[in-house]
Amino acid sequence: MSSRFQAASLVASPSYPNAVAWSDENLVAVASGNIVTILNPAKPFGPRGLVTINASKPFPIGLIEREDLLSDCLLPVCLSRDTRPCVRSISWSPVGLGPNSGCLLAVCTTEGQVKIYRMPFCEFSAEWVEVVDISEMLHAYLQNINFGEPGIISSENCEEPQLQDNRDQECADDLPISMLRNKHKRRRQDALSVKSLFINFFCHFLLIVKIWQASGEEMMKSSKVNYASFFLLKEVMEVDSITVSILSLIVPVQSPQKMPLAIGKGSGKFEVWICDIPTRKFEKVGFYDAHDHIVMGLAWAFDGRSLYSCSQDNSIRSWCLHGNCLYEVPIPSNTPGVKCSTDVPNAFDSCFGLAVSPGNLVIAVVRRFDSDLLNPMYQERTQKAAVEFLWIGGQQLDIFADVCPDFEVDAFPGFPEEELIWWERNMLWSLRHSEYLDNPLVLWDIVGALLAFKQSIPKFVEHVLHKWLTSYFRSQFDTPTTFLLEASKSLSKLSSRQLHHLNIISRHVVLKELNADKNGGQEQELEGLSCAEEEQLKLWMELLSNSERELQERLVSLTFSAILSLLSNSKMDSSKVGCWSPIGSAQMEQWVSRNYKYVKDYLKFLVAEVGKYDKRRLKDICGCELEERCSYCSAIVPFESTEFAFCLGVKGSNRVGQSHKLVRCAVTMRCCPTTPLWFCVCCQRWASKLTPRDLFTMPGYLSDLQSFLRPSSVGSSLPYCPFCGILLQRLQPDFLLSPTPV
16 A cells, blocks of 8 residues: 555544545545544644534424423333534535635534534634534424425525625625625525535435435526426435445546446445436446445545545555446555655554545545554554545556556656556646646645655656646657747647646746746856756746746736727626726736737737727726825835835835835736735735636637627636636635645
């Protein structure tokens, strides 16, 4: 089995299967006893979040009044209820429902309570905040219908949760769930968002016998929740004497019509089914005797091509799906890099679940310690369980695949040839997989793997990156130097998502040691390198600079295209275009003039067309103010940089020439206000406004953006960085938990 590269201790021992879940924003939640621990896998020993489950008051269903207990009609027996709650299962929501547009966490207890929690983004606390009690919602609904047969749920019969209003996504300091502007529509859809999450969460239990299909989009279109949006897809298996302990299903991106389903049993066996969604036909792939004890975890990886299982017998096994057959393959035994946790003992007796990272290169396994193997003086008192992180990037995905390397094996000593081949293939697959726009951009495990190999086999990283960039430009060059020079000239052909990949990998892998956050002041960092290495790094720095300029030009072009659309249509209101409003044209026009020899002719045409309109009307539409004022002293702020600014200061007897440093919005280039801002943990930029969604869907630089720009979808519902593509955050203190997408 693969050796762990890091691990983190837990304060309590898990009790049930499926005790770990990995969110789309790169947070790991672990259920142990009456506590859910939320940690950042990039900083497992750093700040953590916490959900504490307390005993809840039982619902008044079937209760007997205390005075009736003494009546003659009842037997003299008093029943006591176990008041010690325990977390039974956990599940993450998709990105966008929680604060900072992150994920919500659903927690189900052994008492049957289901609650939704959000990150404490403004409470400055480690304890996560309860958003809504699903059990209370369900009880209120059943009480309204007098606990009768459920019919079609209507908005009159369903008591919606009183969620906090969010009037502006751009200043969402009290954000509950939804991000819609209309107050009444928002409240209705807030409730339905929670309901769709509730349905998704409880599928973990319903799928034991039956598979249900829910359409969240249909539920969001109307205030009425009906059975057309939630219906029985198929009864997979009948109830038998063997308990179903765990299940896992996945809808593959490349073949969404074929859905693999794995069902774990208390006997240590698991079944695998393949569902053909259009025909609703299920085919049983096989029944596998995998473990000696109950199956505690099942997780699909690599888009349904690989399956991982773990058991209470402390074993972890790996399987690959080839056609309609499942084959066991060994888990990679070698770990790239030297990073390892030494303060967590290797003395486990059982597994309680596993989860796969967003990039599918890491699995998290929750294990309980064997108390007999711990030192009773100090370890037994403090060590209850731990979550381990294992590399699976070298996992074999096809036992019949050709494993001939396309590189010189002798150039990479110290690592098995076959695992290196699969590492290369899986990292390239992970990068391609993250190009799908429906997937949030989280490259933490990809970046971590490349950095780990950079420590031990740097030439292998160069090989992988060269092959990755070659697939982008589909060109072959004699030397890497020639390739990087030509790549900088062809960036306009890449999609915005590909440019985001390029920026993240350049900044956090290739230029990691140079602290290349602003592309400047790095001459001293290059000392001590050979001429070839120095030339390579300078070319990568130039590639990063040109890539960010390309994205900046696309953003400016989109802004001027939107302004022209508003100017040419007098009936169109910029406030109704979406949550993105095209402002900052004066600053962008100055940026174009400063980079006039680099920008494309189409952008020059757009700027000239906007300049033909009356300045007063332009000011009404997009806040066109040539001179900005400092928010601290009201002095003039000249435009000198797209990232920061210095005001001219106020001249007086006490303050002569005093100036203030201000940050500029990465979206509008205007000086940011003093209100809470969005922050990018990748490029360290700030933003006060949201980026238009169309920037992230551009297949390349287009010469007719006005036809590409769709007024109905110009607003971005999520705060993404225009230069990195990752989810922006409200900057938190270092002692609070924050996700790290890269």
